[in-house]
Amino acid sequence: MASAHPPTPVLCGLGGWLPPRIVTNEELSRGLDTSDTWIRTRTGIGRRHVAEPGTATSDLAVEAARRALKSAGTDHADALILATTTPDRPCPATAPLIAAELGLGTVPALDVGAVCTGFLYALATGAGFLAAGLAGTVLVVGADTYSRILDPADRSTRALFGDGAGAVVLRAGTADEPGALGPLVLASDGTGADLIRVPSGGSRDPVRPGTAHLSDPYFRMEGKKVFRNAVERMAAASRQVAERRGWGVEGIDLLVAHQANVRILYAVADLLGLPRSRCHVHLDRVGNTAAASVPLALADAAAGGALRPGDRVVTCAFGGGLTWGAAALNWPGISPH
Numbered sequence: 084m085a086s087a088h089p090p091t092p093v094l095c096g097l098g099g100w101l102p103p104r105i106v107t108n109e110e111l112s113r114g115l116d117t118s119d120t121w122i123r124t125r126t127g128i129g130r131r132h133v134a135e136p137g138t139a140t141s142d143l144a145v146e147a148a149r150r151a152l153k154s155a156g157t158d159h160a161d162a163l164i165l166a167t168t169t170p171d172r173p174c175p176a177t178a179p180l181i182a183a184e185l186g187l188g189t190v191p192a193l194d195v196g197a198v199c200t201g202f203l204y205a206l207a208t209g210a211g212f213l214a215a216g217l218a219g220t221v222l223v224v225g226a227d228t229y230s231r232i233l234d235p236a237d238r239s240t241r242a243l244f245g246d247g248a249g250a251v252v253l254r255a256g257t258a259d260e261p262g263a264l265g266p267l268v269l270a271s272d273g274t275g276a277d278l279i280r281v282p283s284g285g286s287r288d289p290v291r292p293g294t295a296h297l298s299d300p301y302f303r304m305e306g307k308k309v310f311r312n313a314v315e316r317m318a319a320a321s322r323q324v325a326e327r328r329g330w331g332v333e334g335i336d337l338l339v340a341h342q343a344n345v346r347i348l349y350a351v352a353d354l355l356g357l358p359r360s361r362c363h364v365h366l367d368r369v370g371n372t373a374a375a376s377v378p379l380a381l382a383d384a385a386a387g388g389a390l391r392p393g394d395r396v397v398t399c400a401f402g403g404g405l406t407w408g409a410a411a412l413n414w415p416g417i418s419p420h
């Protein structure tokens with residue numbers, strides 16, 4: 084007889100990919116009214132990776148996904164979910180293209196757009212596929228190339244973002260296994276939709292007939308308002324999942340939060356009453372990689388020895404929408420690629 088409980092998603096593979104070109108704060112400040120000191124002290128970011136012209140989000144995603152599959156010891160997954168807000172094209176979705184590149188056949192594949200929270204929304208979607216019996220393994224990818232949508236003249240966003248991709252493999256398992264994921268919490272507040280946005284190019288402000296121009300195709304953000312929201316929402320969501328998992332905040336071994344600003348990371352830790360040493364920092368080397376941020380930070384923590392099998396991990400994110408969420412995870416004995 085079938086079990087009354089849906090399967091628990093279990094993380095069994097992890098991989099990341101960063102485009103090789105590195106842009107330092109010094110390089111950025113040559114063409115922009117900013118400085119290494121300002122960026123480091125206000126954000127904690129030292130450098131970021133930027134995709135070469137001609138490289139699209141799917142190219143980064145395929146590299147990360149290959150590494151995640153390798154880490155899981157397989158070359159197949161039954162479904163692919165891509166978190167991104169910089170798809171290769173506005174239409175169609177990018178995920179089917181990635182699935183085809185990976186040779187996954189005709190598996191279901193879709194994009195999830197929740198900006199910097201996208202990876203957590205994609206994890207939840209993957210867990211739903213497993214629970215519904217649509218798949219036994221799911222490849223969940225977070226990939227973004229924000230360099231393509233930043234205003235070259237806007238120092239307040241160009242200093243923050245970098246390109247990259249991260250991926251995990253989830254399989255159907257049980258709650259007592261290493262790698263067991265959950266609970267997850269997800270939320271949104273569309274009254275704050277204007278705080279993080281690309282104003283033009285959608286149905287609200289499409290291409291102007293006869294000109295083929297968009298009035299503002301660039302990413303815009305009200306950083307200060309986002310900052311405060313991000314701290315409060317990520318702290319509350321992290322507390323919720325830690326308590327529901329039965330760990331409590333004090334039981335968290337490592338907090339792997341969306342990497343937007345080191346001041347946000349430490350403010351979240353302080354609000355939770357968690358020592359800052361238990362908050363993983365990766366953004367100094369990559370900046371904010373949007374939907375790729377969480378899996379890349381997990382891969383960095385695991386590769387650098389900050390995560391050991393059995394560790395109690397809470398991951399959380401906040402982004403445009405507004406959207407936010409958190410997930411608890413028992414760290415499995417896997418090697419990231």
Ligand code: COA
Pocket residue numbers: 116117118121122125126199238239240242243304306307308309310313343344371401402403
């Ligand atoms: N170099 C130099 N000066 C800069 C700058 C840069 N790269 N970016 C902004 N400034 C300037 C601003 O123009 C402003 O100048 P003004 O006072 O003359 O208007 C000044 O620095 C202070 O700006 P402020 O917004 O008060 O700084 P801040 O301490 O809030 O830091 C952010 C700005 C964007 C770094 C910060 O608010 C932040 O990280 N927010 C979260 C953003 C994020 O990553 N969100 C992603 C989704 S979670």
